[in-house]
Every structure is written in structure tokens, then in C-alpha cells.
Amino acid sequence: MSMAVNTIPGFYFTPTDEDLITFYLKPKAMRQPLPWDGILEKNLYGDNATPWVILTENDWEISRQTARAYEDSVSKDEMYVFTKLKKIGTVRFGRVAGSGKWNDNQPFKYIKNRQGEIIGIKKIFTFKVKGEKGHEKMDHMEKGHWIMHQYTLAGVSLVQEVKDSDYAICRIIRDLSKCRTNVAESSEGQSRLDIDLNN
Template sequence: MSNNFELGTTENINNNEEDDEELLNSFPAGYRFKPRDDELVLFYLKPKLLNLRLPPNRIRDVELYHYNPQQLIEKYGSYGEEEWYFFTPREKKYRNGLRPNRTAGDGYWKATGADKILRSESHEIGYRKALVFYKGKPPKGEKTDWMMHEFRLKDPPAKLSQDEMRAFPPNSMNTLSSPRSKETTLRQLRV
């Protein structure tokens, strides 16, 4: 797979969210920010981890696990209708462990099923994990209809110095879907 990305400067390159929002809101009715899974990984997550400028988008940097889904939608509802996109640090549950911490507000996210391998031009580029939100404390939480998909790169950039790693912790990208209902059973809902 050819690498179409050039490593940028070590300075943090932030898109101007207000300019992005103005541009995206100028599109005619019917246009939506709805990238495919491989596009999310290649054109948003990978450049974000390489500290490159992103195309205009509706992805917000949020400490996702500080909120339950309803709080996120109340705060960021204008950025989506049935799906919302976020970059968030992937924190470990235990200091020396590998398991991610998925507690969130008054509940927790629980993984469902195996990771889906994402491909571009037959090359493995990343993974998508499905999660469901449970209210309460594990293992006796109450399952809700909130779903989330977590996207990760197969080979995250390793060229960051220790200082850069502290400034830009490894991120994952998440899409959050509104609660499933009978009216939306034929629509793909992603979190």
C-alpha cells in the first residue's frame, strides 16, 4: 500500500471548527457528512495521528468517556442527526495493562463481537469494534439502545517522541448512533 501522507511538523495542526462548520452548513439540503469506514481511517484518523491537516469535517475532539451518550448528544447535537463523530484518547483501564477503560458518565461501553478488519485496496488498514452502552456499574448494568463503533489503525504511527506522545496521546475515532427504533431498523446505525 502506498503512503499518500507526508509527516507534518511536530506542531499541532488544528482545523478551524468554525470555518469547517460554516462550509459544511453552506451545502444544499441532502448533503451529509457520512464517510465510509475505510475513509474514516485513511482520511481522518491516520492524518490526525500524524498531526496533519484534516479535510473539513464534523468530527469533534472530545473526552468521550467522561459523558454518557445522552450528555454527548445534548452538547454536540448540532453536529449530526443520527450519527456523531468524535476523536477521543484511548485510556488504559490499568496502568500497565492493555485493556481500554470504557466507563462513561453513569455507565459503561461494552464490546460486542469481534473486531471487524477494515481494508482498502485489499490491504488491512484498521479495525472497527462495536460497543453498546450500559447504564449503571458492571457487570449488572442495564443495556440501552445506544451503539458506538470504535475505529483504530492497524499500524499506528511510531515516529512520535515521548514528548509528542504525552501531547498527543494515541487516539481512536468513534461514531455514536442514536437509539435504535423500529422505524430505523433498515438503516445502518453506527456509534
């Protein structure tokens, strides 16, 4: 059974980067009330955190109630999720997520407030299946292309006492149109599956 989130007619959750840090991530880290209850909380990192396993179709259904409308493709969805980072040592964070890993493919970006002060950091990741073979490759083919925008606190956001500074807020984008399957016959007459995951 799906869970409804509190919305008003015509409301769509389209926050700016500054909004995410100021009104959602920082209050979450300080254990303060949030202005809206539609952001899920999930463990996006760890041995059991394959994205299409922990983000269920029910979760996507909930998100679609307020998600941004993509006019270019009915197969593209987005979702906002709170998660806790997995530390490795004192300065590094683990990016393993079940059958794969979130790979960062762009330089990070500082998020600033209207006064020009740094309040957070934005990083962009793409999910990559480990090994890309066997049933894991099939799963990746069927589940599409996954991108994550991860926001963490930085700068003046950490001046006040923050109880849970390891929290992040992530915008997850699932694009099923980025997955294409071609079936061909091999020279031995057996079926061969060629998988093309477009970037």
C-alpha cells in the first residue's frame, strides 16, 4: 500500500541547491523539524544498498506525487532521499552500494547562500555495477541508468552545533530510456545478449 505525503494541489517539489541545504539538510542534521515530510530516508551506501533494491516501486510511486515532470521522457523519474555517509578512516567515504558503486565523474561544486557564503557541497555520481557480468549485468540492463546529486554541509552551515553532520541529501535520477537491449545470434547458433548502457 502506498503512503501519501502531505501536499497541496498543484505543488511540485523543485528546490534549488540552496533550498536543499538551508531548509532540509541543515535542519535534519540539527534534529529540527522540516518544512515538508516528503523526503524519504534510506541507506544508500553499504553492502545491501543496490539502488533498485532499496528504492522500491512503492517509493517511486510516493515520489511521483510531487516530483518534477519530465516532458522529454515518461521513463525518467527523480527522488529526494536523506542518507548517512559511510566513513572509511577519517577523511574518506565509502561509495559501495550493493552490487556496484557510486562513481563520481565531475568535480564537486560549492553551494553558496545569497550572501555569498559557502553552505554546502554538491557532488554528482553515476551508479556502476561491479564486473558488469552475469545476473548483475542483466539487472543493470533492466533497471536503467542511475545518477545521484549528493549534497553535504560545509562552510557556515557547520558553525552552529550540528548533531548529525554525516547526513547527506541526495537527488536520485532513474532513467529507463538509457537502457537498450539487442539480441543477436552467435556463430554457434546460441542467443547472445549485447547490452548498451548509454552515458
